[in-house]
Amino acid sequence: MLGTIVNTIAIVIGGFAGLLFGHALPEKMKSTVIQGIGLAVLLIGGSMALQTKNSLVVIASLVIGGILGEWIDIELRLKEFGQWLESKFTKKGEKSGFTKAFVTASLIYCVGAMAIMGSLESGLKGNHNILFAKSMLDGISAIVFASSMGIGVIASAIPVFLYQGAITLGAGLLQGILSGPVIGEMGATGGLLIVGIGINILEIKEVKVGNLLPGIFIAIPITLLFTKLHLGM
Template sequence: MLGTIVNAMAIILGGLIGLFFGQALSEKMKTTVIQGIGLVVLLIGITMAIQTKNTLVVIASLVLGGIIGELIDIELRLENFGRWLESKLARNGEKSGFTKAFVTASLIYCVGAMAIMGSLESGLKGNYNILFAKAMLDGISAVVFASSMGLGVLASAIPVFIYQGAITLGAGLLQGILSGQVVSEMGAVGGLLIVGIGFNILEIKEVKVGNLLPGIFIAIPITLLFTKLHLGM
């Protein structure tokens, strides 16, 4: 759990720096920086998504994952949790943007190959290098996000800790299942979700990334099934 703990602390530290020193940045500068981050997020997502070896796996994973996500309504649960934290932590002047900041930052930090693969490496091999690198990236982005969106960014450390911690602790159960092909398809699905986050940051189109999250894990049985049936693998 060391890597996950360091990651969560980096978000909190970066967020605190952004809250206390972010006023040095003008609103125009913050907007430009956020747009730059949005473009980078798109680039990361596209780069991950094109690594797929079978587009059918990605399609099936997102469709089934989206159905499951809608039934559970992950996005709504995240928003409700954000509002609950908002009522406990945010001052009156911050409440309008707290939930949006919490949900946006949580999804950015939780979705993607680094979160999943870093947690798996930590749980399976005790290797924290990926999560340490992710902690550095998350901490830097938290400075900018917190200066622009406020206290909700710091609260995103909670789902990051729970999400990555759960993957780390459960990694031993998946040992022997996660072949290179499975990991590649999980990363491709995660990449497309990151593209969706980029759309949200740039306000191009609102994508319910939270409700598509199960697709990352649905990719495991779908890839194994397609491999067994030799469907495009």
């Protein structure tokens, strides 16, 4: 859990730094920086998604994962948790973008190859290098996000800790099935979800990335099935 703990602390420290020093940046500058981050998120997600060996796996994973995610309504659960935290950290009647900041930052930090691969490496091999690198990136981005979106970014450290911690602790149970192709398709599916996050940041259209999140894990059985049937893998 060391890598996840460091990652969590990095987000908190970066978030507080953004709150303390973010006021020095003009609103127009913050808006432009956020747009730049949105474009960068699209680039990162797109490059990850293009690494798929079989786009049918990604499509099937997102369709099935989306059905499951809508049934659970993960996005609503995240928003409700964010709203509950908002009621604890902000004054009643005070205008706040806490929930939006919390949900956006949580998805950015939880969705992606580094979160999954880093947690798996940490759990299977005790190698925390990927999560240490992710910690640096998340800490820096938390400064920018918190300065623009507020304290909700700091609260995103909670789902990051729970999500990555669960993958780390459960990695041993999946050790026998996490082959190279499986991990690759999980990363590609996660990459496409990162593209969705970029679209949300740029406010092009609201994509329910949270409800599509199960697709990353649905990619495991789908990839194994396609591999067994020799369907393009």
